[in-house]
Amino acid sequence: MVDLTGYRLTFDEEFNTRSISLTGSGTTWASTRQEWRHDGYSDIGFGISSFVDASSGYDPFNVSNGALAITAVPDRTPYGYPGAWESGLITTQGDFSQTYGYFEVRADFSDAPGGWDAFWLLPNAQIPDPSNLGHWQELDVLEHYGVWDKGIYSGIHTTDAAPNEHWQQYLQVYSEMPSPSGYHTYGMNWQADRISFYIDGQLVGSQATPSDMHAPMYLLLDLAVQDPAEIAGVPLTSKIDYVRVYSADPNAQAVALGTVSSPDGYDPGLYGASAAGGSPPSQPGGTTAVTIGSGSDKLVLKLSQDAYLGDALYTVSVDGVQVGGTLTASAAHGTGQSDAITVLGSWSAGAHDVFIHFLNDRWDGTPTTDRNLYLDSATYNDVAVPGGALGNLLGQSFTFQDSATTPPPATTPPPTTTPPPTPSDPEGTTIGSGSDKLVLKLSQDAYLGDALYTVSVDGVQVGGTLAASASHGTRQSDTITVLGSWSAGAHNVFIHFLNDRWDGTPTTDRNLYLDSATYNDVAVPDGALGNLLGQSFTFYDHIA
Numbered sequence: 001m002v003d004l005t006g007y008r009l010t011f012d013e014e015f016n017t018r019s020i021s022l023t024g025s026g027t028t029w030a031s032t033r034q035e036w037r038h039d040g041y042s043d044i045g046f047g048i049s050s051f052v053d054a055s056s057g058y059d060p061f062n063v064s065n066g067a068l069a070i071t072a073v074p075d076r077t078p079y080g081y082p083g084a085w086e087s088g089l090i091t092t093q094g095d096f097s098q099t100y101g102y103f104e105v106r107a108d109f110s111d112a113p114g115g116w117d118a119f120w121l122l123p124n125a126q127i128p129d130p131s132n133l134g135h136w137q138e139l140d141v142l143e144h145y146g147v148w149d150k151g152i153y154s155g156i157h158t159t160d161a162a163p164n165e166h167w168q169q170y171l172q173v174y175s176e177m178p179s180p181s182g183y184h185t186y187g188m189n190w191q192a193d194r195i196s197f198y199i200d201g202q203l204v205g206s207q208a209t210p211s212d213m214h215a216p217m218y219l220l221l222d223l224a225v226q227d228p229a230e231i232a233g234v235p236l237t238s239k240i241d242y243v244r245v246y247s248a249d250p251n252a253q254a255v256a257l258g259t260v261s262s263p264d265g266y267d268p269g270l271y272g273a274s275a276a277g278g279s280p281p282s283q284p285g286g287t288t289a290v291t292i293g294s295g296s297d298k299l300v301l302k303l304s305q306d307a308y309l310g311d312a313l314y315t316v317s318v319d320g321v322q323v324g325g326t327l328t329a330s331a332a333h334g335t336g337q338s339d340a341i342t343v344l345g346s347w348s349a350g351a352h353d354v355f356i357h358f359l360n361d362r363w364d365g366t367p368t369t370d371r372n373l374y375l376d377s378a379t380y381n382d383v384a385v386p387g388g389a390l391g392n393l394l395g396q397s398f399t400f401q402d403s404a405t406t407p408p409p410a411t412t413p414p415p416t417t418t419p420p421p422t423p424s425d426p427e428g429t430t431i432g433s434g435s436d437k438l439v440l441k442l443s444q445d446a447y448l449g450d451a452l453y454t455v456s457v458d459g460v461q462v463g464g465t466l467a468a469s470a471s472h473g474t475r476q477s478d479t480i481t482v483l484g485s486w487s488a489g490a491h492n493v494f495i496h497f498l499n500d501r502w503d504g505t506p507t508t509d510r511n512l513y514l515d516s517a518t519y520n521d522v523a524v525p526d527g528a529l530g531n532l533l534g535q536s537f538t539f540y541d542h543i544a
Helices: 161-165 167-171
Strands: 008-013 037-039 042-046 049-052 061-064 067-072 085-087 089-091 101-108 115-123 138-145 148-157 172-176 184-190 194-199 202-208 217-225 236-247 289-293 297-306 313-318 321-328 339-345 350-358 370-380 397-402 429-432 436-445 452-457 460-467 478-484 489-497 509-519 536-541
Touching: 049 217, 067 085, 067 217, 085 217, 101 115, 101 138, 115 236, 138 184, 138 194, 148 167, 148 194, 148 202, 148 489, 161 167, 167 172, 167 202, 172 194, 172 202, 172 321, 217 236, 297 313, 297 350, 313 339, 321 339, 321 460, 350 370, 370 397, 436 452, 436 489, 452 478, 460 478, 489 509, 509 536
Parallel strands: 049 085, 289 339, 429 478
Antiparallel strands: 008 236, 037 042, 042 049, 061 067, 067 236, 089 217, 101 184, 101 236, 115 138, 115 217, 138 148, 148 172, 184 194, 194 202, 289 321, 297 339, 297 370, 313 321, 313 350, 350 397, 429 460, 436 478, 436 509, 452 460, 452 489, 489 536
16 A cells, blocks of 8 residues: 655645646646647647637536536547547646645546547656667656556656666556456556556556656646547547645655545545644555455455565456456565455355465565565455465465355365466467458467466456467467457457566567457458557457
8 A cells, every 4th residue: 555654735626626728827727738729728748639628619627516527529629639539638737836746646547449548648848869760757656548548658758868778677567357347446656766656556567667757747638539439430538636745855846635535425635644734644554355246145355465576466257157357466465465356246155266376476486576466355245265375476376165055075075277368279269259250370489487467358358367388489379269259340359468577688588469350250460569568459340
């Protein structure tokens, strides 16, 4: 859990009132960036959208119930880029900026295809790129895409040459939310030596601070639009509960915390930081409580971790079917605390196998350089599960018994073992069902194990975790056939590479490649993404 003890609140926007104008003169926020004003009423924007001020004739902003709503619509006014969607951006450019500190937004982002939300920082003065390769300084607390609602992309843009050679390894942090709907907090702790990213107060990853990230930066939030929005052509809306910034500088001027008016009734507090006119709030506990799945039966797992270079990531499967998304451990095993993961389902009478897939195990040679995940206990419908306290998770599974409708047999059957991730046979693996056929050709550079991945179409995972088999160096490919019954129009495909690893040399590098893609036996343009670094691609179904 993020701990801001000793920090001061230096910026607070609770969106109880509206304070937005074209240039920011006399208001908290400007609705356009100075250098990107397209005309008298808009910012040129990006994607397929421009950012307009209310004076354009369309007002993308609405403040109510303690939140700012930004709504993007198809072109309505003569302003902005001709034909572009019209949406909103807010920035503190020319007003508030800060060097280092913790920056957080609480928001409910649009899950509609085409939505592209961002909370980001830019420097008051850009440092020119000495290599003349077009790089610049920017900190992305998050970018969120409606076509992949659970994915959060955080990252760094720098003119430093070395990190740009391996940008995913050194400049990006990708994470997923098991339950993306509703409000969540997204934070970044920018320090002189390291930049760390948080979701709902939990650390999801960090990167070293580049040499050109030591000067004041200002805030920007926006809802941009991408091509998939054109399919439905309906408005997109994102909501922002608050924006708060903190500083650890003892000379920083603290501001008062405004009236907290959370639209959903929850506020995480200040994580131990102080505000002007108030005492430091209490520090939240270091555990997580999460509910996944749905149904009348309740399996409660208590887990903890040894964190090292990031938290333990894992998934939970029952009878070979993954429930929810990727989870992040929080509770420290050494403290005796545990995270509580409630898995809901409607399971039939009999034995059911539970497998907790520890995705990012790591050991670097000593007891203190070791990332571990522990299952401390398990209950099913409030009854302890025998054998459920597996301890250090090394690939084991356990079995619970449901006796709701028929009694269990006189003797307990031997526990079944959940198979490991499905290896991708070069002869072919088929997932999903339906009359349409998307065929993916993938290969890998294996290093300390095979590449693990999942396949999702339009934000819905198809099948379970797959393991690559074919070696990229031999020019062979695994064949993954994804079946579905997709409607006419564009469909987004995302291949989530779960266990990327690079240990400093070309031969100590685990990679996953998408070599080609076909849809109903026709090649998909841009389907050969190559080395997978978080990209997605789109195929089109032309059936009327």
